[in-house]
Amino acid sequence: MSPKKTLTFLALCSVLLAVLALAQPQGSHFTQAMARETIAGCAEAKEAAPAPVALPGAGEKCWIGKEYYFIYSFDKKPKMGTVILKIQVFDQAGKRDTSMEITGNSGMPSMRGAHDSGDVSFQLNKRGDYLLPLNLVMPGEWEVRLTFFKDKGAIFYGSLKFKV
Numbered sequence: 001m002s003p004k005k006t007l008t009f010l011a012l013c014s015v016l017l018a019v020l021a022l023a024q025p026q027g028s029h030f031t032q033a034m035a036r037e038t039i040a041g042c043a044e045a046k047e048a049a050p051a052p053v054a055l056p057g058a059g060e061k062c063w064i065g066k067e068y069y070f071i072y073s074f075d076k077k078p079k080m081g082t083v084i085l086k087i088q089v090f091d092q093a094g095k096r097d098t099s100m101e102i103t104g105n106s107g108m109p110s111m112r113g114a115h116d117s118g119d120v121s122f123q124l125n126k127r128g129d130y131l132l133p134l135n136l137v138m139p140g141e142w143e144v145r146l147t148f149f150k151d152k153g154a155i156f157y158g159s160l161k162f163k164v
Contacts (some may be wrong), residue, residue, distance in 0.1 A: 052159035
């Protein structure tokens with residue numbers, strides 16, 4: 001779960017807690033035990049996703065465990081407008097792998113939420129490249145948070161930063 005989603009979820013849990021306390025019929029009490037149970041459920045959700053791994057530069061191998069690695073690049077030097085992020089995934093023997101699903105969330109770390117794309121799925125082309133168009137609307141530092149899925153489970157979280 002992204003930090004933004006985690007904060008949103010925790011805020012909703014707090015609101016839910018307040019609503020439950022206010023919605024109790026007269027003579028009924030929202031107990032401390034009920035409050036602790038609600039807060040514990042919110043804390044479990046916070047632990048859902050680990051922090052993303054900072055990725056090396058474009059063109060360098062980025063290992064996903066011991067079985068896979070990927071290489072990323074851009075179709076052109078990142079500048080304002082649309083830039084395509086390309087990812088190629090390989091198994092440890094160097095053979096191309098197209099069995100994964102990859103999502104990316106782009107935005108500016110200094111303006112979290114202002115220009116964020118939300119989670120967008122990469123599209124697989126005929127060559128086996130995973131492609132994601134990035135809409136870069138202003139100069140500054142940008143970040144793309146990547147999530148790799150295999151067999152419906154997330155297996156890798158990564159973050160790449162670049163300047164426009």
